[in-house]
Amino acid sequence: MYAADIHGGHARRKAAVVPEVAAERDLVVEDAATGFCGAVVGFDKSYDGEFVKLEDGRGAVRLFAMRTAAFLIDGRPVTLVRPRVAAAQQGATRSASGSTRVAGLKARVARGSRIWVEGIHDAALVERVWGHDLRVEGVVVEQLEGLDHLGERLAEFRPGPGRRVGVLADHLVEGSKETRMTQSLGQYVMVTGHPFIDVWEAVKPSSLGIAAWPTVPRGEDWKTGVCRRLRWGTPQDGWRRVQGAVTSFRDLDATLIGAVERLVDFVTEPE
Incomplete structure (x- = not known):
């Protein structure tokens, strides 16, 4: 009933290799799950893992988990990874405030002020x-x-x-x-x-992917009111969104x- 080679005619398929791409600033990618397309503008890290921040052409910014094959470039799946910065270049990079980052910084003794x-x-x-x-x-x-x-x-x-x-x-x-x-x-x-x-x-609302901060009437707790109107859950949930943005x-x-x-x-x- 069977040929000598039971695997004959059934070539095993090899899983496609998804390339890793450094998420350099301004790289334009598409989130494969939602279709959101934007340029890389930053990163965030939480207990859920690494996230990349994408900004679309209208200024809306959203966070996406950096999972395997989660993004598309020219229609092809890719895995985004944080770009590696050469040690010799780190001293010339900017801090989050826009100032020149000091390489090998050791915190100085605290001022009296x-x-x-x-x-x-x-x-x-x-x-x-x-x-x-x-x-x-x-x-x-x-x-x-x-x-x-x-x-x-x-x-x-x-x-x-x-x-x-x-x-x-x-x-x-x-x-x-x-x-x-x-x-x-x-x-x-x-x-x-x-x-x-x-x-x-x-x-900025655009950094959170919302059109504007909602108006909360006087007398109502502001954070609770904001989270209720934006469907963010508790103020603790809302703060995680704000800080992560x-x-x-x-x-x-x-x-x-x-x-x-x-x-x-x-x-x-x-x-």
Whole structure:
């Protein structure tokens, strides 16, 4: 009934080899699952693995897992991998804030001056974008847990020469409670900030793949209201989205960028 070779006429198929492609900035790829097509603008890493950030022609930005054969280039499946940077070139690359990265950096001894921010999310975003710069300058960022504690903390810290305090405030607009609380604090204290209710809102909607931040009525918890309207789940789920969308200063509103840069200059200014 059978030929001597039972495998005769049944050549075994070899699995196609999917090439790995370095995800260099501005490389245009298509997500095979959704059809979203965009240029590489950054990366993120979480407990779920590596993600690449793609920006389409309309400015919408989305995160995609860097799985095997997950993307298409000219219709052909590829696996994206992070580009390798030669050690000799690393010193010339830019930090997330856009400054020149210092190769082989060792954090200097902390200055007496400080930058204070309102909460943990403010601190996390400042670290994400300006962390390298702050270690170069030896500047420590501390949480206030709200501006209501500012007066008490200043009295305890006692600002003076070599002990300046820069304060990053949310919702710093004319006539607001925050503005009234931060006036006339002396020459060794600078308060600046952004006009948004919460630092989340200082992240560009395009970086999160949304058209705009939703409006939440006064009296409703802002983060909870935002997550409900965007179907993001809990505020903890929403924060993971917000933090994951920020890879550089380009993901932030200009008001927050300018505020942090002014504070860094202020606390590092020679006496």
